[in-house]
Amino acid sequence: MKRIAILLLVFIIAIGGTVSCASPSAEKSYKIGALTSQTGKYSGLGLQTLEGIQVIVEDINEKGGINGIPLELVPCDDKSSTTGVTLGAKKLIEVEKVDVILHGSTTALAQSTMPVADEGKTPAILLSGTALFDDQLGKWCFRPMGSEEDYVISFFQYLNEDLGITRVAALLENSGFGQGFEFFMPGIASKYNIEVVMTQHFDPTATDLTLQMTDIKNSNAQALVIWGSGPAGALAVKQARDMGINSPITASFAQGSPDMVKAFGAYYEMSPSLIVPASKTDIWQELPEDDSDKAMCQDFASLFLEKSDPPHPANFYNVLGAQMMLFVVDSLKRAQPDPTNVEKARSELRDALESTENLNLLTAVYTLSPEDHYGSVMQKIMLITFKDGGKILVPR
Amino acid sequence: MDLSIVLQFFISGVNLGCIYAALGLGFFIIYSVTRVLNLAQGEFVMLGGMLTVTFYSMGVPILLSTLVAVVIAGLLGGVLYRGVIHPARNLSKATQTFLTVGFAFAIEGIALLIWGWEYRSLPNFLGTPNIHLGGATIIGQTPWVTGITLLVVTGLFFFFGHTIQGKALRACADNPLGAKTIGISVERMSLYAFILAGTLGGIAGAIITPLTMVSYSIGFPMTIKGLLAAFVGGITRAEGVILGGMVLGMAEAIAASLIPSGYHSIFALIILMAVFLCQPRGLLSSPGKT
Amino acid sequence: MPASRAVEQPGKNMKILKHTPVPILGQVKKTIELRRTKVEHLIMALVVVLFLTMPLFAGPYPLAIMMDIGFYAIVTMGLILLMGQAGQLSLGQAVFFGLGAYSSAILTTQHHLAPWLALMLAAIITGSIAAGIGRAVLRLRGIIVSGVTLVLNLIFFYLVLSLVDLTGGANGIINIPSLSPVGVIPDSLFDYYFLWIVAFLLLAFSLNLVNSRTGRALRTMNILAGGGEETAQVLGVNVMKYKVQVFTLSAVYASIAGSIYAHHIGCIEPEIFGAHLSLLVAIMAIVGGMASPWGAFLGAGLLTGLTELLGGVRVGSG
Structure with a gap:
């Protein structure tokens, strides 16, 4: 009885509340x-x-x-x-x-x-x-x-055209993020004459990737592509280097985020150093003077540094x-x-x-x-x- | 199969097993004394990790940072009992269990406010280098995880077997009414159980952070992992929790090397279900003995 | 070790003795009395009128809140039967919500069944799975059941994530057809009425169940209300049978809510198996009170309403 009364009250509050929440701005x-x-x-x-x-x-x-x-x-x-x-x-x-x-x-x-x-x-x-x-x-x-296609292309193009690599192992996150990458990978790999010799997966919450790494190490891959959206991807880079995998590694932009770089910078710098995609704003200082976007990126970078609280690079x-x-x-x-x-x-x-x-x-x-x-x-x-x-x- | 894979499989299995066991022990202690499932256990793990990182980045030596973090986590265990469970001691165990969920949400929210969403990491304790062993690799932190887990387990067995407080805790776990009759304060023992569980969670958090990283949101997943270990082995016995952890760790390692990748996590869970179907109270489940 | 199973936990039995037994018959009588008061009929009528007319004066946002309350209320109602009547603590209701949603989605998008048929089939599928799970899990006693069912969330989450061909993996399933017959009334309006009619039908069914022979049998084994499985067994109640039945029933409730949800929103993803939903629903059951199925509406309304009022929009510019 009392309950039902409360029930009614709650509905009225809920409905009334949503209306009162509306803040019609005068200007x-x-x-x-x-x-x-x-x-x-x-x-x-x-x-x-x-x-x-x-x-x-x-x-x-x-x-x-x-x-x-x-x-x-x-x-x-x-x-x-x-x-x-x-x-x-x-x-x-x-x-x-x-x-x-x-x-x-x-x-x-x-x-x-x-x-x-x-x-x-x-x-x-x-x-x-x-x-x-x-x-x-x-x-x-x-x-x-x-x-995702653009990232797959940028990786495979670089691996093949710049490094002359033909055999690649892929370590992908078991999520929508990894799923999208995996969808485009086979077609693009064959376009660049790269054979994906091994595809392994990891959970977004994985903590131990040493077994996947052992398999990858024992394969004849010349490079490793890691695609993850969070810390597990960065852990994968760390553990690959821990396991003594010395081939080039490319990883997603999430692995290049500041907190990951702070935590794993030493591993990222191990030769050959980790390769991640980034926006031009990230590295505007490095852009050549004739790059038409340099001024725009520089402006945004300094604007962001000024406005963000606490101030940090974008x-x-x-x-x-x-x-x-x-x-x-x-x-x-x-x-x-x-x-x-x-x-x-x-x-x-x-x-x-x-x-x-x-x-x-x-x-x-x-x-x-x-x-x-x-x-x-x-x-x-x-x-x-x-x-x-x-x-x-x-x-x- | 390649020898290096077998070796790596074993190393990973033991490592994962120790992590599971360390996470599960806190559930065992609180459950056996109070029959409450502490669903905030993972938050102690998160706090152990976060606080260790915080102190370490302030320049405190790593072992001292760990110690301070663990003490704070233990005290929070006491706060959980005094502030939440004790006032609700006359309510059903179900309600008390849900109150721990509320506590977990609160801790998570506060952690987000203090530390933000970023993931943090620690270097291997005392900079222990990686050990390469016949094609397999032992990551520098692994010996610390295994060693400290073993130390904690030994300590627990000593505590329960040879100290008066430990025996009193066991008495409460066995038979609360009987314990009361012979003059043991069940309330005090419950408080000890929560403090102990908080301490164990804190230790687990500090030692796994170099391997797994830590953020404000890892508490709940850790709770689930610990629950898994506790259930597989049998939540009423410490040996059960450790065995359960090891079984799960090995299962996950087997899965990672034999099962097509993508199905790893399910494999460990299917083992859990199999254990339940054959042995519903866990692998080690003779009740009444700790 | 079969011997170990035969030994009962002494601690458990002690605790049952510790409770002062609540007079079970008295409680039943109280419930019946409650149902029959005239004031309640009046209020029920008021509530029904409020619900029926709400789309006339409320916009899509309050209706969306009401939809959420409806989904939660149905799942919570099942849980209240399980917890409040049989004393079994499940933290796995999201599993059955998800199973209902996914079965419905797969049956309509891949096998092109009519949505209402898919909804019923989904309930049957979920019910069968729940009966199997119940048989295994309900051999356990007390709070452990909640832990095991909590882990179930995780199993199904990973299962759905891995079976990409069937479930779409992490991306889920999109373009799930709506329940509403094309062109008669707007989809959202149809969904609103459909959901709430189902909710009230289930409420009526639950109230009847509580006051039936089954309800009384269930309450004798309810450890939360001072009963016990031993007591029930002594009274000749087939404890396991009733436990599995009510577990299955609660799963069917969740499945129906899940199916309606899938057809209403139009896309689903594995995250709906997340333990957070299970925990939220359990908290709703506790807040709403477990003595009567009405508690489901109270719990769902309070929690959804409050979170929406307190945390919905943070107004401010930059």
């Missing part, structure tokens, strides 16, 4: 919903992405906004869960009335954002998502973030977060939607996003079309390596 602004993982399993990825977004929003606002209209960032936690994503996206669309959603978390969660964005007729930019599902994006979602996901925001800013500038009419603004912004053409940003050049929300994205992947406590371009 007109473009509302940007940043739906990222702030807690839970993917919080590392989500928080870094959010930091990148925040820096750009702050910078734009200090420079007077977009055509005089400021940006308002509404961060929302997706709790690293599918239910969290769905609720968060609906809240941003309906209660916060954002003009666009930036989703920064993992593939599976990005997928859950798609139907909500479609239903709510709100454009959504997805950071993650495997290239395997790009034909599923629908009318309102954009994933202009490049594909890492890979910071850059991707910033890039998502810059992608939206470009379209806002072109569309100049009226922020007071949300529905119209969303639709105009969507059209503008769709017609993005030759947009040159930090890590890629974008061209999108109504048929292709994934876009023909030219990624600027740089291969870097580690030397004397710093990062340098791989000599080619």
Whole structure:
């Protein structure tokens, strides 16, 4: 009896609460919903992405906004869960009335954002998502973030053309991250005349990879490709060197993140030093003077160093977060939607996003079309390596 | 099969087994005294690792850092009992078990606030170099993990077999009502059990960090790993937990060398299910004896 | 060692004696009385009207919260039957939620069955698996059951992750068809009514079960309410049979919720097998109270509502 009364009360509070939560801002602004993982399993990825977004929003606002209209960032936690994503996206669309959603978390969660964005007729930019599902994006979602394919190509091209290697062993994470890589690997390997002599897997939470390493050591592979999204990938590099594997190793950008470099820098520098992909911003000092992107990357690097709290250089996901925001800013500038009419603004912004053409940003050049929300994205992947406590371009 | 693989398989198996056993022992102690499953056990492991890294990076020598971290983890075990379990002592064991989940969430949240999401690592204790042995490799930290686990286990057996507190704990585990009748304070013994479990978790965290890295979020996975070891071997006996850990470690090593990769983790779990089907209380399960 | 199994744990028996036995008959009588008060009928009617009319005045976000509450409530209701009636502590409800969701998704996307048929088949599949698991796990006693079922989450998580051809691996399954017949009413509206009608039907079924012969048999073995398996056995209750039955039933509840979830959201991934869902549902059962299936709605509503209110949006710019 008493229970049911409480039950009723809770529902009323819940419903009332959601309405009172809506904070209609008096001044007109473009509302940007940043739906990222702030807690839970993917919080590392989500928080870094959010930091990148925040820096750009702050910078734009200090420079007077977009055509005089400021940006308002509404961060929302997706709790690293599918239910969290769905609720968060609906809240941003309906209660916060954002003009666009930036989703920064993992593939599976990005997928859950798609139907909500479609239903709510709100454009959504997805950071993650495997290239395997790009034909599923629908009318309102954009994933202009490049594909795993580009990384596979950059690795195998380097291994074959620069090092003349023909036999490679692959050690891939047992997750969506590794799954995407594995999908593209066979085709690209044969294109570069490389034979993948052994494919081993590891769990994202693995701690002992010595057995996989023993097999790899006993194979006749000339190089090792490691592709993981977290610490296990970095542990793999450490244990490979511990086991005395002296062949070249290439690993994913996650293994190049600052905390991993701090923990395993000594292993990364062991000759031949580890090779990871990075954005141009990561190593703008190393870019040749005639590189047209050098000034842009330098500007962003110093902007990020100035705005981030505590100040630190931008890492890979910071850059991707910033890039998502810059992608939206470009379209806002072109569309100049009226922020007071949300529905119209969303639709105009969507059209503008769709017609993005030759947009040159930090890590890629974008061209999108109504048929292709994934876009023909030219990624600027740089291969870097580690030397004397710093990062340098791989000599080619 | 190549000799180096057999050797590596053995080394990895023992190493993983010791990690599992070290994680599982805390469950055994709390469960046998209080019949509560402490689902916050993994948080002690996380704290042991995190605190050791913190002190070490402040310049404290590694063994001293470990010691301080372990003491703090032990004290937190006491806090868990005094602050959460003791006030709820009249509620059912199920509720008490869930309260430990709440405690675990709280610790995880605080750890995120203090240390952020970054992973941290430690060098091998005292810079122990890797040992190459006939094509196989023993990573420098492995002897530390095995040695300290053995030391802890020996210490536990001595404590339970030869000290008055240890015997009192065993009495509570065997028969709480009987223990009360002969004047043992079950509450005090429960407090000791939590402190001991916190200490063991802290030790496990400190010694595995050079191998596995540590972040605020590793607590829950560690809890699950420890539970696995405790269940396979039988949660009511220390030998059971150690045997269970070893079986799991070996199973995982066998899986990694024989089973197509991608199915490794399941293999160890299937062993667990097989053990349950044949021996539902774990491999070593004569109740009433510790 | 068969001998060891025959020996009962002395500690356990002592503890049963320690409890002051709750008068079981009295509790049953109280429950029946509760059900029959007029005020309750009135409130029930109010709640039903509130639920039916809610889509008229609430937007998609409150409805999404209500959907979440509905999913959780159904799973929690199953758990309350298992915990509150039979005294078995399961931390594995996410397994059956996931099994329901994945069975539904696989049957509709790969075998092109109608969603409602898939939902029923999924419940049967999950029920059979749960009966098998129950037979193995429920031989254990007390809190250990919760630990073992917690580990089950992990087994199924890795299983789903590894069977890439069947389950899509870590990327999961997308484009799961909606339950709603095309074009009649909007999908989300249909899902809302469907979910809550199912939830109330299951509630009615649960309330009947609690007051049936089975319910009374279950409560005699409920160690949490002062009963015990020995007591039940003495009274001639086939303890194992009832335990497995109620375990299976709770799994079917979770499976139904999982299926509706999969068809509603449209995509699923292995993370739904995560132990966090199992723990959350168990906490909901404890918060809501385990004496009556109504507790499921209270627990699910309180926890979902509160987390959404407290932690949903952190407003601020940069």
